[in-house]
Amino acid sequence: MSISVTTYLDSIRERDRVFDLVAPQADKRLEIKNGCMLYVEDVSVSFDGFKAINNLNLYIDEGELRCIIGPNGAGKTTMMDIITGKTKPDTGTAYFGQKINLLEMSEPEIAQAGIGRKFQKPTVFEEQSVFDNLELAMAGPRGVLPTLFSKLKGEQKDHIEQVMVQIGLQEHSMARSGALSHGQKQWLEIGMLLMQNPRLLLVDEPVAGMTHQEMDRTAELLTSLAGKHSVIVVEHDMDFVRSIAKKVTVLHQGSVLAEGSMDQIQSDARVKEVYLGE
Numbered sequence: 001m002s003i004s005v006t007t008y009l010d011s012i013r014e015r016d017r018v019f020d021l022v023a024p025q026a027d028k029r030l031e032i033k034n035g036c037m038l039y040v041e042d043v044s045v046s047f048d049g050f051k052a053i054n055n056l057n058l059y060i061d062e063g064e065l066r067c068i069i070g071p072n073g074a075g076k077t078t079m080m081d082i083i084t085g086k087t088k089p090d091t092g093t094a095y096f097g098q099k100i101n102l103l104e105m106s107e108p109e110i111a112q113a114g115i116g117r118k119f120q121k122p123t124v125f126e127e128q129s130v131f132d133n134l135e136l137a138m139a140g141p142r143g144v145l146p147t148l149f150s151k152l153k154g155e156q157k158d159h160i161e162q163v164m165v166q167i168g169l170q171e172h173s174m175a176r177s178g179a180l181s182h183g184q185k186q187w188l189e190i191g192m193l194l195m196q197n198p199r200l201l202l203v204d205e206p207v208a209g210m211t212h213q214e215m216d217r218t219a220e221l222l223t224s225l226a227g228k229h230s231v232i233v234v235e236h237d238m239d240f241v242r243s244i245a246k247k248v249t250v251l252h253q254g255s256v257l258a259e260g261s262m263d264q265i266q267s268d269a270r271v272k273e274v275y276l277g278e
């Protein structure tokens, strides 16, 4: 008898887990004090003796939109790789909120905890519609099978609709994603991240290859995400950075060279030297 009760309880727990799979929730351990969402402290990593990241310190506030710039090889990608678990540093610490130790977690675990990353190249499912891509993205790193075999709940449909409005693709809901413009694909991918309710979004070179109009729209979109989400944007296009940035961090040789408003950054002699000609 006790075995069947246990089995019954297990099946309920199993069902809860399946529900979790289709409706990801932010990590309950995420605890934010003093408004700080991400702490990267004294982080270093070497590749074959070359220090790609060198005593890096970075703090991102809740709801902040931070732009990270830096010349080629400054360590921007490696920094994002460390935050998202792709690369483990040799020394230092990285915490999401007060309690979540990112250095002890795998990439999928970090994504599930609420850190989403958008790579430069869009990876939408070209044969699927905008709506279907967003629906599939709800599964995220948890796998698409539960999503395919579950019926959408009303609130999940609402979430998809709301994200479609946010990324400006509501009129393209049933369009094949492969037929979208480059900019629209980038927005769809941001939308796919949003389906997983991330608290922190890392966005790599969002406007590369975009038209001016698409860049303006992307600026609006990223600005609108700040507040509800913390957003880190790595971007080379200075005009774009100027259009969205409140606070800018300049990376150079794996460390923070300067941090401040765009005006402060642009008048910094060390930054000018690093960016000679830009």
Ligand SMILES: Nc1ncnc2c1ncn2[C@@H]1O[C@H](COP(=O)(O)OP(=O)(O)OP(=O)(O)O)[C@@H](O)[C@H]1O
Residues within 6 Å of the ligand: 047, 048, 051, 052, 070, 071, 072, 073, 074, 075, 076, 077, 078, 079
């Ligand atoms: N897996 C690796 N093995 C060896 N060297 C690496 C590896 N990853 C990065 N590096 C080196 O570390 C340095 C920092 O690279 P990273 O890609 O983080 O810079 P970045 O600021 O993103 O540059 P870019 O703006 O060109 O994308 C570079 O010199 C790069 O060659």
